[in-house]
Amino acid sequence: xxxxxxxxxxxxxxxxxxxxxxxxxxxxxxxxxxxxxxxxxxxxxxxxxxxxxxxxxxxxxxxxxxxxxxxxxxxxxxxxxxxxxxxxxxxxxxxxxxxxxxxxxxxxxxxxxxxxxxxxxxxxxxxxxxxxxxxxxxxxxxxxxxxxxxxxxxxxxxxxxxxxxxxxxxxxxxxxxxxxxxxxxxxxxxxxxxxxxxxxxxxxxxxxxxxxxxxxxxxxxxxxxxxxxxxxxxxxxxxxxxxxxxxxxxxxxxxxxxxxxxxxxxxxxxxxxxxxxxxxxxxxxxxxxxxxxxxxxxxxxx
Numbered sequence: 001x002x003x004x005x006x007x008x009x010x011x012x013x014x015x016x017x018x019x020x021x022x023x024x025x026x027x028x029x030x031x032x033x034x035x036x037x038x039x040x041x042x043x044x045x046x047x048x049x050x051x052x053x054x055x056x057x058x059x060x061x062x063x064x065x066x067x068x069x070x071x072x073x074x075x076x077x078x079x080x081x082x083x084x085x086x087x088x089x090x091x092x093x094x095x096x097x098x099x100x101x102x103x104x105x106x107x108x109x110x111x112x113x114x115x116x117x118x119x120x121x122x123x124x125x126x127x128x129x130x131x132x133x134x135x136x137x138x139x140x141x142x143x144x145x146x147x148x149x150x151x152x153x154x155x156x157x158x159x160x161x162x163x164x165x166x167x168x169x170x171x172x173x174x175x176x177x178x179x180x181x182x183x184x185x186x187x188x189x190x191x192x193x194x195x196x197x198x199x200x201x202x203x204x205x206x207x208x209x210x211x212x213x214x215x216x217x218x219x220x221x222x223x224x225x226x227x228x229x230x231x232x233x234x235x236x237x238x239x240x241x242x243x244x245x246x247x248x249x250x251x252x253x254x255x256x257x258x259x260x261x262x263x264x265x266x267x268x269x270x271x272x273x274x275x276x277x278x279x280x281x282x283x284x285x286x287x288x289x290x291x292x293x294x295x296x297x298x299x300x301x302x
Contacts, residue, residue, distance in 0.1 A: 002091075002259075002264040003090050003265070003267075003268065004089060004090060004259060004262075004268070005091075005092045005105055006092070006098070006102075006268065007092070007099075007101040007102050007270055008095055009094065009096035009099075010096065013070060013071055014061075015047065015048040017046060017272040018046035018070070019294075020296065021295060024078075024080070025080070025081070026080065027077050030073050030077060033112070033115065034072075037119055040059070040066075042070055045059055045060075045066050048061065063126065064126050066122075067122070068097050069115060071098075071272075072097070072100060072115065074272065076105075076114060078294075078298070079105045079270065081298050082298065088221065089105070090222075090264065091223070092222075093223070093224035093225075095226070095252055095276060096158070096226065098271070099225060099242065099245060100242070101114075101270075105270075106233075108223070109217070116214065117214060124202075124204075124207055125192075125200070126192055128192075128202060129192050131174075131191075131194025132169065132174045133157060133168045133188070134167045134178045134187065135189060136167060136178055136186045137183060137185045137186075138184025138185065139165075139184070144165065151173050151176055151177050152173065153169045153170040153173035154169035154173035155167070155169055155196075155198070156168075157196035158196065158249065159249055159251055159254070162253060168197040168199075169197055170194070170199075196246065196247070208243050211239065216235035217235055218234055218235050219232070219235075219238060223238055224255050225238065225241035225242070226245050226248070227248050227251070229251050229254045229255040229257075230258070256280055266289070267280045267290075269292070271292075273293070274289075277290075277291055
């Protein structure tokens with residue numbers, strides 16, 4: 001039976017989410033390592049108990065500088081627990097930030113390297129302000145493509161499904177496309193920048209510098225990357241795909257299409273929430289979904 005492990009990104013976080021993994025082996029140690037790297041108490045931030053914070057040391061879980069490391073710690077701990085049960089996927093894939101957890105799950109780098117990459121990625125993305133993002137649902141794809149092509153300064157950042165995308169770019173350009181497009185809903189997102197767009201070029205260059213210092217191993221299972229959802233194991237290929245991720249779109253619709261070609265019958269969403277499971281249920285006929293967000297789910301999965 002083909003099994004995919006899939007990892008969600010920003011938007012899946014919620015206060016209290018760390019409580020579900022604290023009894024897992026090594027959980028407090030990994031949170032402590034992340035807190036030492038960040039210079040703030042990540043576990044307290046996850047619990048909403050970190051106080052007001054400052055511009056340099058944010059305490060809000062929804063600040064991308066906290067969201068990204070928190071999700072990485074939680075999802076990587078769940079990966080370790082699944083492996084301790086002797087479980088192995090047929091392939092892995094992650095949405096945006098989730099791609100780094102997918103690479104960790106595939107044995108490409110260890111948790112320390114992952115946290116270092118996440119720290120740089122989150123800080124640089126937070127600093128790249130001035131952009132906007134809007135989710136649009138229920139639209140005509142051809143009409144969307146025409147509008148995006150005719151409007152400078154906007155791209156499709158997340159191609160999540162045939163009925164859901166996220167636009168990214170300058171505030172005016174994003175508003176123009178989402179305002180002119182006939183759709184069921186258009187929801188501006190509370191983000192600080194135009195993520196997964198050419199406007200992340202400076203942030204991506206800084207991330208690439210850190211990426212160069214991190215050794216990658218060949219993946220033990222195929223990885224479907226955001227920039228290219230074809231299966232890959234080679235370390236050089238996976239590093240190059242990750243390098244391009246911040247300035248290009250998340251091709252999740254194509255990732256789900258690849259599941260059928262790879263014989264995937266079960267998709268397990270590892271992390272808080274069920275956003276990816278919902279997309280897969282609506283898009284992948286015949287694929288069963290499951291969610292593992294904490295120790296209780298792992299006990300049921302035995």
